[in-house]
Amino acid sequence: MSPFLGLTATEAHIAGDSVAVTWHGAAITRDRRPVNWSGISVFELDDTGRIREARAYFDRAAFQSQVNGG
Numbered sequence: 001m002s003p004f005l006g007l008t009a010t011e012a013h014i015a016g017d018s019v020a021v022t023w024h025g026a027a028i029t030r031d032r033r034p035v036n037w038s039g040i041s042v043f044e045l046d047d048t049g050r051i052r053e054a055r056a057y058f059d060r061a062a063f064q065s066q067v068n069g070g
Helices: 060-068
Strands: 004-015 018-028 034-045 051-058
Touching: 034 060
Parallel strands: none
Antiparallel strands: 004 018, 018 034, 034 051
8 A cells, every 4th residue: 555644543541551542544555545444452561661562453354345446
């Protein structure tokens, strides 16, 4: 995808050493089709506040369908 327009965080929720962030992503395919998706990332922090683990959840099939022009 070119350009990748980025991910925009919309909310963050902190619980102990975990942070859950909702976000929206945007990009344009090489043949100029817009791709928009959203998801949630969960970060597990270590004792110093650095990310030790990150997981992202989103509808991969819907994302891929947009990328493929479906």
